[in-house]
Amino acid sequence: MIATSQRAVAVVRNQKGLHARPSTLIVEAALKFQADVYLLRGDLRANAKKLLDVLSLGAEQGAIVTLEAAGPDAEEAILTVKGLVETEFSFDS
Amino acid sequence: MLDANPSEALHDNYQGFMRETSLFSGKLKDKLVLRVVGKGKSSHSAALSQAADEAVENGVSSIVIDLKSCDWLDSTFVGTLVGIALRLRNAHRGHLALANVDEATRRQLEEFGLTRLLALEEVGEDYHWAVSRLPDVLQEPSQLARAILEAHQHLMKVNPENARRFAALQRRLLVELQAALPDRPPSELAST
Numbered sequence: 001m002i003a004t005s006q007r008a009v010a011v012v013r014n015q016k017g018l019h020a021r022p023s024t025l026i027v028e029a030a031l032k033f034q035a036d037v038y039l040l041r042g043d044l045r046a047n048a049k050k051l052l053d054v055l056s057l058g059a060e061q062g063a064i065v066t067l068e069a070a071g072p073d074a075e076e077a078i079l080t081v082k083g084l085v086e087t088e089f090s091f092d093s
Numbered sequence: 094m095l096d097a098n099p100s101e102a103l104h105d106n107y108q109g110f111m112r113e114t115s116l117f118s119g120k121l122k123d124k125l126v127l128r129v130v131g132k133g134k135s136s137h138s139a140a141l142s143q144a145a146d147e148a149v150e151n152g153v154s155s156i157v158i159d160l161k162s163c164d165w166l167d168s169t170f171v172g173t174l175v176g177i178a179l180r181l182r183n184a185h186r187g188h189l190a191l192a193n194v195d196e197a198t199r200r201q202l203e204e205f206g207l208t209r210l211l212a213l214e215e216v217g218e219d220y221h222w223a224v225s226r227l228p229d230v231l232q233e234p235s236q237l238a239r240a241i242l243e244a245h246q247h248l249m250k251v252n253p254e255n256a257r258r259f260a261a262l263q264r265r266l267l268v269e270l271q272a273a274l275p276d277r278p279p280s281e282l283a284s285t
Contacts, residue, residue: 019167019168020135020167020169020262021259021262024262025261027265028265044103045100050269051262051265052234056234057103058107
């Protein structure tokens with residue numbers, strides 16, 4: 001597999017933003033990939049494999065987040081994380 | 094204090110959430126009222142917990158959390174309320190009630206199985222006399238991680254469904270805390 005880097009933009013859809021449970025889902029998903037995945041918001045850069053990082057990003061509903069991934073499975077990783085960032089979860093807390 | 098990771102900028106950003114919420118307090122006889130204005134988020138859980146514990150130490154036996162001006166509560170904030178209620182109940186030192194709870198928050202409390210533990214005031218009392226703004230409580234990243242962990246462990250303790258709901262979050266926070274505080278036994282990573 002060839003190492004690649006990928007970049008995408010996502011909009012947070014969830015009503016309460018990336019709070020505890022959505023952030024946990026993002027981290028658990030990111031950990032399944034070899035690629036390093038980051039969420040960028042303004043000058044902030046959060047490691048998608050670290051829960052406190054993702055929570056500290058404070059991405060609320062409507063926030064635009066840039067995703068970066070680098071590694072052999074970067075493309076799949078970024079699609080997966082983008083999908084979660086843009087999910088409006090049925091739970092709201 | 095070891096850092097549980099986020100870069101300084103990320104942590105500063107988190108502390109910045111405090112600007113989105115204010116907690117106001119007021120005391121009438123043995124009742125403490127804490128008004129939440131804005132979003133009830135984890136960034137204010139430490140201030141909430143500290144104010145409640147200090148009030149109980151000073152003889153308060155009834156704590157009312159007024160949510161009239163609150164947009165919503167995150168799970169850490171709710172878990173912190175549960176922690177306060179459990180401490181009061183276990184010490185036989187009083188009780189905690191929520192006032193002016195909107196429909197969405199009521200559903201959230203039902204979902205978490207908390208409506209028996211957290212009493213809801215049915216009469217919409219006006220608590221605007223509670224005007225003393227509580228100072229923000231700044232936390233190190235590892236303290237913050239522990240506070241989030243503890244709050245969710247309170248939720249997990251009172252409802253088996255919450256145990257399932259927050260199992261992954263607990264697992265991740267424990268892993269990150271163990272990495273940040275390698276000398277600390279796992280049993281001491283959260284105080285619950």
